[in-house]
Every structure is written in C-alpha cells, then in structure tokens.
Amino acid sequence: MKRHLLSAADLSVDEVASILDLAEEMSAVQSRPVKKLPALRGRTVVNLFFEDSTRTRSSFELAGKWLSADVINISAKGSSVSKGESLRDTVLTVAAMGVDALVIRHMASGAPLQASQWVDAHVVNAGDGTHEHPTQALLDAYAMRRHFRAADPGFSWADKTVAVVGDLTHSRVARSNVLLLRTLGARVVLVAPPTLLPSGVDSWPAEVCTDLDPVVESADVLMMLRVQRERMSGGYFPTPREYTVGYGLTRDRLARMKPGAAIAHPGPMNRGLEISADAADSAASLVLDQVASGVAVRMSVLYHLLGGSDEDAAAGPSKGTTA
Amino acid sequence: MTHPTLLITGARLADGRRTDLLLAGGRLADPASAPAGVETLDADGLLALPGLVDLHTHLREPGREDAETVRTGTLAAARGGYTAVLAMANTNPVTDTAEAAEHVAALGRRDGAAQVVPVGAVTKGLAGEQLAELGLMARSSAAVRVFSDDGSCVHDSRLMRRALEYVRAFDGVVAQHAQDPRLAGPDACCHEGEVSGRLGLGGWPAVAESTVVARDVQLARLTRSRLHVCHVSTAETVEVLRWAKAQGIAVTAEVTPHHLLLTTDAVLGYDPVFKVNPPLRPDEHVQALRQGLADGTIDAVGTDHAPHARHDKEHAFADAAFGMLGLETALGVLVETMVEPGLLSWSDLVERMSATPARIAGLAEQGRPLAVGEPANLVLVDPTRRTIVDPADSFSLSRNNPYAGRELPDPVEATFWQGRPTFRR
Amino acid sequence: MVIDAAEMSRTLTRMAHQVLEANHGARDLVVLGIPTRGVPLARRLAGLMADVEGHPVPVGQLDVTMYRDDLRTQPTRPVGRTVLPAEIDGAVVVLVDDVLYSGRTVVAALDALSDLGRPAAVRLAVLVDRGHRQVPVRADHVGKNLPTASHERVQVRLEEIDGVDDVTISRVLEGSRAEDSQAEGSR
Numbered sequence: 001m002k003r004h005l006l007s008a009a010d011l012s013v014d015e016v017a018s019i020l021d022l023a024e025e026m027s028a029v030q031s032r033p034v035k036k037l038p039a040l041r042g043r044t045v046v047n048l049f050f051e052d053s054t055r056t057r058s059s060f061e062l063a064g065k066w067l068s069a070d071v072i073n074i075s076a077k078g079s080s081v082s083k084g085e086s087l088r089d090t091v092l093t094v095a096a097m098g099v100d101a102l103v104i105r106h107m108a109s110g111a112p113l114q115a116s117q118w119v120d121a122h123v124v125n126a127g128d129g130t131h132e133h134p135t136q137a138l139l140d141a142y143a144m145r146r147h148f149r150a151a152d153p154g155f156s157w158a159d160k161t162v163a164v165v166g167d168l169t170h171s172r173v174a175r176s177n178v179l180l181l182r183t184l185g186a187r188v189v190l191v192a193p194p195t196l197l198p199s200g201v202d203s204w205p206a207e208v209c210t211d212l213d214p215v216v217e218s219a220d221v222l223m224m225l226r227v228q229r230e231r232m233s234g235g236y237f238p239t240p241r242e243y244t245v246g247y248g249l250t251r252d253r254l255a256r257m258k259p260g261a262a263i264a265h266p267g268p269m270n271r272g273l274e275i276s277a278d279a280a281d282s283a284a285s286l287v288l289d290q291v292a293s294g295v296a297v298r299m300s301v302l303y304h305l306l307g308g309s310d311e312d313a314a315a316g317p318s319k320g321t322t323a
Numbered sequence: 324m325t326h327p328t329l330l331i332t333g334a335r336l337a338d339g340r341r342t343d344l345l346l347a348g349g350r351l352a353d354p355a356s357a358p359a360g361v362e363t364l365d366a367d368g369l370l371a372l373p374g375l376v377d378l379h380t381h382l383r384e385p386g387r388e389d390a391e392t393v394r395t396g397t398l399a400a401a402r403g404g405y406t407a408v409l410a411m412a413n414t415n416p417v418t419d420t421a422e423a424a425e426h427v428a429a430l431g432r433r434d435g436a437a438q439v440v441p442v443g444a445v446t447k448g449l450a451g452e453q454l455a456e457l458g459l460m461a462r463s464s465a466a467v468r469v470f471s472d473d474g475s476c477v478h479d480s481r482l483m484r485r486a487l488e489y490v491r492a493f494d495g496v497v498a499q500h501a502q503d504p505r506l507a508g509p510d511a512c513c514h515e516g517e518v519s520g521r522l523g524l525g526g527w528p529a530v531a532e533s534t535v536v537a538r539d540v541q542l543a544r545l546t547r548s549r550l551h552v553c554h555v556s557t558a559e560t561v562e563v564l565r566w567a568k569a570q571g572i573a574v575t576a577e578v579t580p581h582h583l584l585l586t587t588d589a590v591l592g593y594d595p596v597f598k599v600n601p602p603l604r605p606d607e608h609v610q611a612l613r614q615g616l617a618d619g620t621i622d623a624v625g626t627d628h629a630p631h632a633r634h635d636k637e638h639a640f641a642d643a644a645f646g647m648l649g650l651e652t653a654l655g656v657l658v659e660t661m662v663e664p665g666l667l668s669w670s671d672l673v674e675r676m677s678a679t680p681a682r683i684a685g686l687a688e689q690g691r692p693l694a695v696g697e698p699a700n701l702v703l704v705d706p707t708r709r710t711i712v713d714p715a716d717s718f719s720l721s722r723n724n725p726y727a728g729r730e731l732p733d734p735v736e737a738t739f740w741q742g743r744p745t746f747r748r
Numbered sequence: 749m750v751i752d753a754a755e756m757s758r759t760l761t762r763m764a765h766q767v768l769e770a771n772h773g774a775r776d777l778v779v780l781g782i783p784t785r786g787v788p789l790a791r792r793l794a795g796l797m798a799d800v801e802g803h804p805v806p807v808g809q810l811d812v813t814m815y816r817d818d819l820r821t822q823p824t825r826p827v828g829r830t831v832l833p834a835e836i837d838g839a840v841v842v843l844v845d846d847v848l849y850s851g852r853t854v855v856a857a858l859d860a861l862s863d864l865g866r867p868a869a870v871r872l873a874v875l876v877d878r879g880h881r882q883v884p885v886r887a888d889h890v891g892k893n894l895p896t897a898s899h900e901r902v903q904v905r906l907e908e909i910d911g912v913d914d915v916t917i918s919r920v921l922e923g924s925r926a927e928d929s930q931a932e933g934s935r
Contacts, residue, residue, distance in 0.1 A: 088637035110640045130525075132523070200520040305824075308820070
C-alpha cells in the first residue's frame with residue numbers, strides 16, 4: 001500500500017481485494033463479545049473534520065477504537081482566508097501532537113492531499129469537497145461483492161455493470177467509485193442530465209448516458225446519488241419533479257431492473273426524489289449493508305496503513321505484499 | 324537628488340547595433356562628451372533595452388504590507404528590469420479617490436525603486452455599482468489615466484458604457500478584468516475542463532472571459548473610447564480581439580507571463596501557488612496567446628504580479644487567495660516562450676514590454692528609445708544567462724512563485740531608472 | 749531432510765493418541781490450527797482423533813496476526829481467518845502449529861483466545877520443537893524435538909500447501925538471516 005489513502009486510484013486490484021477480505025474478518029469480529037483487537041495498540045488516530053459528518057466520523061472512530069488505537073476527534077472550523085489560521089497551521093498543529101494517522105474530512109477538494117505533503121503521519125481521505133471519498137467507494141464495493149458472491153461465489157467483476165446515476169459533478173462518491181470499479185474491472189455507466197455531468201467526463205474510464213431508461217435494464221447495480229438541496233433551485237434542472245421523472249429510481253423503473261440486480265445509495269436518501277420508497281426498501285437495496293460495513297472496511301483500511309512498520313509504508317507502493 | 328554619471332560601453336541595442344551609453348543627469352547624453360575618469364561599466368555581450376513598464380502590478384501597500392510594500396514591490400520590479408509599474412487599485416483603502424491616488428504616487432516617490440503609477444478604480448470600492456471619481460483622479464497630481472476594477476469585472480453593461488464614455492474626456496483608458504461573474508460561479512477556482520472535473524474543483528469556462536471582451540469591444544466602438552483588456556487568457560479572446568482590431572476599434576490587450584508558459588496541469592497537485600485569476604488554461608490557449616502576442620493582436624505584457632502572504636496561500640485550494648508573483652521572472656519567461664522560439668525579436672519584445680505599455684498608460688518618460696536626450700531608463704540584459712528559480716532569492720516579501728525549481732532564463736544584469744542603478748547583479 | 753512423509757504420518761498419529769490420552773478422550777476438545785501450516789496439521793490431527801473416537805472432533809483455526817508483538821517492526825502482515833467450530837467457553841482447546849521456536853506466536857495465540865472466550869484448558873501441540881525459547885512457553889505434545897542452531901532454518905512442508913510432506917533444516921546465509929520471530933513457524 002501507499003503511505004496514504006487519498007484517492008481510490010491509489011489502490012491496486014490486489015490491495016482492494018486484501019482490504020475487502022480483511023473487512024470480512026473484521027465484520028466477523030464485530031459479532032464477538034470482545035470486539036477489540038490489539039493490532040494498533042499504542043497508535044494514535046486523529047479524526048480531523050473540517051466538515052461535519054457524524055456518520056463517517058463515528059465509523060472511523062469505532063474502527064480505530066476496535067483496533068485499540070487511541071482515537072480523538074477534532075472539529076476544525078472552516079479554514080477560510082479571513083479566519084487567520086491556515087490549513088497548514090491547523091494540520092501541523094495537530095500532527096505535532098505525535099499522531100500516527102490523520103483522517104481528514106474537508107469541504108474543499110484536495111485538502112487531504114495537501115496535508116499529506118506537510119506531515120509524517122498517514123493521511124486517510126474521509127471525503128474532500130467534490131473530489132473523492134475512497135473509503136465510501138471501498139464499502140460500496142464490499143457491499144456489492146457480498147451481493148454478487150451470494151448469488152455466485154466465483155463471480156467476476158468483468159461481467160458486472162454498475163450504473164452511477166445523478167449529480168456526478170458534485171459527487172465525491174461517484175469519482176471514487178468510478179476509479180475503484182475500474183480497478184476491479186467492472187463496466188461503469190454514468191447517467192445524469194448534461195448539466196450534472198462533470199467537465200471532461202468523456203475522458204473518464206466509464207460510459208456516459210443521459211437517459212436512464214436503457215441503463216435500468218442492463219445494470220447489475222444502480223447506484224443512486226443524492227441530489228443536494230442547493231442544486232434543486234433551478235440551476236441544474238427545472239424542478240425536483242422533472243428530475244424524478246428523468247433520473248429517479250421510480251417504482252416503474254424498479255420493476256424493470258434486471259433480476260438479481262441491486263440498488264445502492266451512499267446516503268442520506270431523498271426518498272421520493274432520486275429514489276422511490278419502494279426502491280429504497282426493496283430486497284434489492286444494499287443501503288443498510290453499505291452502512292453496516294462502514295466500520296469493518298475502515299478497520300481494514302487503518303490496519304493496512306498502520307499495521308506494519310512505518311519504514312515499509314514509507315517505501316511507497318508495495319508490490320501487493322499485503323494482498 | 325543626485326544623478327550619477329556612468330558610461331556603459333560596448334552594449335548592443337535591441338536592433339543589434341553596438342553602442343556606448345552615457346548616463347548623466349538622469350538622461351542619456353552623447354558618450355563622446357564623457358568626462359575623463361568617468362565610472363565605466365563594461366557591457367560587452369549585454370543587450371541594453373529601454374526599462375520595462377508593467378501595466379499590471381499589485382503592490383499591496385496601503386493595506387497589506389505583510390504581503391508587499393511599495394519598496395519591496397518596486398525592488399522586485401527593478402530586479403526584473405522594470406522602471407515603471409502601474410499599481411492596481413485593489414488596495415485598502417481602494418484607490419478610488421484623488422487623495423488615495425496621490426497617496427500611492429507619494430509612496431512611490433518616497434520608496435520606489437521604479438516609477439509608481441497609480442491605477443484608479445472604475446467604481447467606488449470596486450463594488451461595480453457607482454462610478455468612482457474618475458475625473459478628480461485624472462486631474463489630481465497623480466494624473467491617473469488608467470482605470471481598472473481589476474480583481475472584479477465591471478460587469479454591469481451600462482456602467483461599463485458610462486465609464487468608457489466618461490474617461491474619453493481626459494484620454495483615459497478602462498482596463499477591464501473581463502470575467503462574467505455568473506459564468507465564473509462562486510466556487511470557481513480554476514479553468515473549467517478535464518482537470519477541474521477530475522479534481523472536483525469548481526471551474527469557469529474560457530468563454531466567461533471572451534463573452535465580456537466581445538461586449539466591451541463593441542461598447543468601445545459605440546463610445547469611441549479606449550478599452551484595455553487585462554490578462555487575456557483564452558484563445559477565444561484572442562479571436563475577439565483580432566476581429567475588433569480589424570474593425571479599427573481602440574482596444575489594447577495584455578497577457579501575463581504565466582499564461583504564456585504554465586498550463587492547467589500545474590494545479591493537479593492542488594498547490595495553491597498555481598491558483599490565479601484568470602486561471603491557467605490548457606495548452607491550446609497558451610499557444611494561441613503566444614501567437615496573439617507575436618502578431619500584435621495582444622499588444623503588451625502585464626505581469627499581474629500578485630504577492631500573497633503565506634497564510635493567505637496555505638489553505639485548501641478552493642480557499643486560498645488568487646495570484647502569483649511575476650515581476651522578477653517576467654523577462655525570463657518571455658525570453659523562454661517568445662524570443663528563443665523565434666516568435667518575437669528583441670525589438671518586438673521592447674515594444675511589448677516597454678514602449679507599448681508606456682503608450683497605453685500615457686507615460687511620456689517611459690518606454691523611450693535609448694537615444695541621446697531620452698530619459699536614462701534602461702535595463703542591461705545577458706540573453707544567455709539561465710538559473711533555477713529559487714523563491715527565497717527574491718526582493719518580494721511573498722513567496723508565491725510559480726516557477727520554483729524550474730530552470731528559466733534570468734537575463735537581467737542591471738536596471739537603471741532616471742540614470743540611477745536600481746538593480747545590479 | 750529430517751522428517752519424511754512416512755515419519756510425519758506416524759508422528760501425527762502418535763500425537764493424536766497422546767492428545768486423546770491426556771484428555772481422557774475427545775470430550776470438550778476443540779482443535780485450532782494457527783495459520784498458515786498449523787491449520788492443515790490441526791485438520792489432520794482432528795481427523796486422526798475422529799478415526800479413533802468414531803465421531804467428528806471440532807476443528808477450526810485461530811489467526812493471531814493482530815496479537816503479535818512484532819507488528820510494528822515488520823511490513824504490514826496479511827491477516828488470516830479465524831474460524832471457531834464450536835463454543836470455546838469451557839472447552840479444552842488444542843492449539844496446533846508446525847514449529848515451536850521463540851514461543852511468541854503462542855503468546856499471541858493465548859491473547860487472541862482470551863478475547864474469544866474462556867476455555868477450561870489450553871493445550872499446545874507442535875510438529876517440531878526446535879528450541880531457542882524467548883518466553884516461558886512449552887508444548888504439551890511435540891512431534892519431534894530438533895536441536896538446532898539459531899542460524900539454521902527449519903522448513904515444514906505439507907501436502908495441502910506445498911504438495912509434499914517433509915521437514916528440512918537448512919543453513920541461512922549470514923546477513924540474510926531472518927529475525928527470530930520471522931523464522932518461527934515456516935511462514
């Protein structure tokens with residue numbers, strides 16, 4: 001593994017497999033009476049959150065604690081120029097306390113990458129602006145892999161099509177998922193109105209479609225992205241109603257999905273907008289699996305980054321030695 | 324104030340002629356009249372060019388003396404071969420009154436290592452709502468001729484029309500920061516394209532600039548007034564300018580050194596040093612800008628030297644201040660991008676970096692040929708000298724140097740303003 | 749070669765009988781192999797015991813990676829699986845590994861076990877004891893004691909993993925000598 005997890009593109013296919021495999025083990029540990037493992041005893045993990053996210057933060061917090069690391073949470077104020085302290089100051093101040101890993105969430109794209117250049121600690125990107133959210137993509141892949149394995153233990157990602165539907169321009173989850181699914185070898189189809197397709201999307205390792213209907217029938221997973229409130233006021237599409245008709249996973253589209261296909265959503269869901277209640281609650285929904293696997297996947301990530309000697313990690317990308 | 328006498332021997336002029344230059348009393352005198360025992364500078368192998376004139380400098384004083392002062396900014400200018408800089412109005416207080424303009428001019432007279440020419444704001448407080456006291460600034464002892472809301476676009480069409488009309492009375496020029504604020508949304512911090520999409524950064528499209536330029540050149544024609552387009556950054560703008568000039572519209576334009584050299588790819592590592600407004604564009608724009616500067620569609624080079632304190636830059640990319648240093652490296656970048664590839668001769672370069680900027684700004688004592696009787700504003704240049712840019716080796720108070728670690732021509736050997744050395748290597 | 753396939757087979761049969769004898773039968777026994785090569789050995793022992801007793805003996809595996817005391821001195825180690833075939837509270841757990849060397853793996857295994865439950869007793873069965881203990885640990889059942897020098901390497905190969913059953917001792921070149929903890933077992 002590289003020293004940091006900043007982008008889903010940092011991971012090789014073997015590393016992804018290794019992370020997901022260990023997540024399975026960690027998931028089993030969670031059903032034991034003693035959930036704690038001693039692997040990161042004496043290590044300190046700081047959740048440095050510049051943007052609130054109770055769910056991601058508590059998931060990383062439990063992941064660290066169940067591996068016996070000392071975990072503290074720091075909520076940093078937005079680091080706008082007017083507020084005096086620079087991002088670099090904040091990060092260096094925290095790192096100076098003797099931290100082994102910094103889990104960084106920031107409303108600005110690239111902040112964790114910048115931080116990784118200033119500190120010795122391992123940096124995990126817990127979501128940066130509209131850029132990436134690699135651990136979310138890992139737990140999505142984990143939930144999808146479980147789903148596919150349940151039907152066919154020997155399934156191949158190369159036979160699977162995952163459609164990512166919605167506000168691709170502003171979705172960090174989408175970016176990380178595209179990169180990770182590409183590494184795994186799946187076919188990725190991006191579906192959105194043209195106003196919500198990122199610039200340069202044609203160069204992404206994915207197919208692009210502005211019509212959801214033909215995709216509904218061929219996808220093995222429909223990943224519905226959340227539509228942010230602030231995008232609904234007419235700037236990107238005329239009305240929520242029109243969005244639902246064009247790009248929502250309605251009851252009608254649910255009925256037309258391929259047998260055995262699954263529905264994913266990084267949450268929180270806007271029921272009735274991008275996803276109907278029927279779809280959200282259907283047996284095909286992976287939404288609860290996605291949430292449930294969050295801690296196990298993050299335990300696995302922390303172990304992969306912090307479980308060995310620093311010298312090894314500092315040597316850069318491994319050649320699959322952890323796979 | 325004394326003006327030393329100095330004999331420069333064996334220099335070549337931009338046109339290749341070899342000559343001696345006698346600096347006396349702040350002007351160029353006949354070398355044959357040099358007194359015996361005069362101090363002599365051997366300029367064999369060096370070029371002597373008129374001192375450079377920067378249409379676009381942010382000196383930050385008054386208001387942000389932690390980023391730059393008139394003293395440090397003009398020392399940086401001298402280091403870059405400049406003998407005059409136009410000081411943009413976005414200081415604190417904004418240069419939007421006669422008093423503010425006179426204050427900047429006075430700071431320049433007191434501390435300047437180059438002539439400091441205040442630029443006046445077009446609108447009060449750069450707010451884009453109400454005209455600033457353009458006439459009073461023009462009539463003041465600072466004699467302001469260039470007006471700009473640089474940093475913001477005069478976006479209101481009616482206001483822009485009125486500004487152009489009004490400055491015609493005193494041969495003023497409106498220097499527009501052409502950028503449609505609606506297309507360059509509040510989150511925009513880089514060029515909209517493949518890189519912004521991949522990095523998840525808010526971008527603004529190239530046409531956010533060219534659409535405003537297209538409007539402004541037509542307003543300039545309507546008002547029969549002079550328009551200057553600041554820091555042209557797109558191929559589309561070059562096309563619009565080419566069309567406007569063919570129509571005989573009185574428009575001039577500048578390009579920054581960084582837009583001639585750097586591309587959008589520089590932001591791939593989210594380093595805020597490369598965050599600049601207008602943003603770095605893909606290579607096809609860079610090539611169009613070089614071509615536009617070569618064929619005269621773009622008239623001049625303006626550095627947009629924009630110093631920022633570290634604590635304004637060391638933020639997440641989206642949160643960091645826009646701007647990069649430029650005065651000290653400008654000539655080197657121009658040699659690299661324009662002279663060495665054969666796009667501009669040294670004489671052309673003098674036009675783009677000295678004579679034309681001086682003419683646009685109405686500076687009688689700048690941008691003049693190096694001839695007897697002319698002001699002794701000149702720069703000695705070693706065209707072969709190169710260096711690896713070290714941000715710490717700078718007169719600027721700031722370190723937001725986008726060329727750090729890059730090898731560039733570093734041609735300036737010495738700069739003389741009014742006959743006095745302002746920089747000697 | 750110090751043990752060949754035939755001898756390994758005889759050795760394991762003897763060990764299976766010893767475990768049963770010491771426990772007075774297979775009652776409450778849970779056999780847990782320590783990955784990697786302890787796992788097939790545990791399965792073989794459990795199979796041999798089942799043959800004697802006439803009913804299956806629960807067998808599983810116990811991964812100890814995250815309990816090792818040398819995690820931070822090594823490249824990140826792959827983590828194996830832990831599979832418990834039965835409740836271990838009140839059971840007699842037989843830990844199985846291929847080579848007993850420093851004893852640190854066994855300490856890690858005891859720590860791991862204590863997080864999983866409270867066995868009535870824990871026994872240790874190893875195919876080879878090569879000495880050089882660093883902690884006060886001893887095996888209850890040893891297939892073969894092999895006095896070795898610390899610069900020697902004991903390699904156990906098993907049909908299930910390596911395609912062949914044998915144990916060999918080789919000299920490790922100076923300079924490339926493995927750390928004690930690494931050399932334990934033959935992973």
